Amino acid sequence: MSDQMYKKVALIGLGLIASSICHAAKRGGLVGEITGYARSQETRDIGREIGLCTVCDTGAEAVADADLVILCVPIGAMGPVMAEIAPHLKAGSTVTDVGSVKRAVFDAVLPHLPTGVHFVGCHPMAGTEHSGPRSGFAELFDSRWTLVVPGADADAQTVAQVEAFWQGLGAMTTQMDIDHHDLICAVVSHAPHLIAYTMVGVADDLGRVTDTEVVNYSAAGFRDFTRIAASDPTMWRDVFLTNKDATLEILGRFTEELFALQRAIRTGDGDHLHDYFTRTRAIRRGIIEAGQDTAAPNFGRGPSKS
Numbered sequence: 001m002s003d004q005m006y007k008k009v010a011l012i013g014l015g016l017i018a019s020s021i022c023h024a025a026k027r028g029g030l031v032g033e034i035t036g037y038a039r040s041q042e043t044r045d046i047g048r049e050i051g052l053c054t055v056c057d058t059g060a061e062a063v064a065d066a067d068l069v070i071l072c073v074p075i076g077a078m079g080p081v082m083a084e085i086a087p088h089l090k091a092g093s094t095v096t097d098v099g100s101v102k103r104a105v106f107d108a109v110l111p112h113l114p115t116g117v118h119f120v121g122c123h124p125m126a127g128t129e130h131s132g133p134r135s136g137f138a139e140l141f142d143s144r145w146t147l148v149v150p151g152a153d154a155d156a157q158t159v160a161q162v163e164a165f166w167q168g169l170g171a172m173t174t175q176m177d178i179d180h181h182d183l184i185c186a187v188v189s190h191a192p193h194l195i196a197y198t199m200v201g202v203a204d205d206l207g208r209v210t211d212t213e214v215v216n217y218s219a220a221g222f223r224d225f226t227r228i229a230a231s232d233p234t235m236w237r238d239v240f241l242t243n244k245d246a247t248l249e250i251l252g253r254f255t256e257e258l259f260a261l262q263r264a265i266r267t268g269d270g271d272h273l274h275d276y277f278t279r280t281r282a283i284r285r286g287i288i289e290a291g292q293d294t295a296a297p298n299f300g301r302g303p304s305k306s
Helices: 018-029 039-050 059-065 075-088 103-112 157-166 177-210 220-229 233-242 244-267 270-289
Strands: 005-014 032-036 069-070 096-097 118-126 144-151 172-175
Touching: 005 018, 005 059, 005 177, 018 032, 032 059, 039 172, 069 075, 069 270, 075 103, 075 233, 096 103, 096 157, 103 118, 118 157, 144 157, 144 177, 157 172, 157 177, 177 220, 177 244, 233 244, 244 270
Parallel strands: 005 032, 005 069, 069 096, 096 118, 144 172
Antiparallel strands: 118 144
């Protein structure tokens, strides 16, 4: 796809997702001009150094005359950022976001949205454990899902254009209700991250006792946990605080399952364990068949962008 979809796109925040949007938009020729802003002077300097986009020193400067503004900041910063840029948004423009929680984002953004400016929530289901403007790459969204969450009063034509933009970046898209989105993401992303953080914390405590043996002898399973647990702490703090109800519901179900497995191990119920592991193994095959991962072995010895 090479047709220009927006004359000017402004990125507020210049981390992994924003920088990847920039690279993918350039690859596809989707945008005439890309501006960006980050709160940190260091981040802005890096953005200029690598020629990411036209980096501005204020959010107001970045969004001036922009047709599409993409909020790429932690969820807790969405409201303050919108309050700052709202007076400078062009009439008829569209604001979207990349947050992994949607109810909290709508609650934070809509009170500041000027009349005549559209908002469409989005969530690209793609990422790595790396952050910052150097971490982005054009292929991040290729064949990955972006969830488009229009909201009740969204303009259909605006939603269609935002969805087409994500498709132009390489993503597959589907539309989803706000609360359903937050529940689904608690299952596939939020609770797994919390479990990974917990497991790495437990191993760290054990490692203090065993003089780094946990780290030195880590098998692939623990390395996968540490990769997830290396994700941006500010972003994930905000995710759990703003998607509290859905995450707690899924963690409650997880706890019930864990107790059942503990009981099976304690009582020597091998049939239960085998049946459970067989069922969960089938889910892994389904993910591979859906093209969301590869069956090729990766023991941490090569680069991975998934």
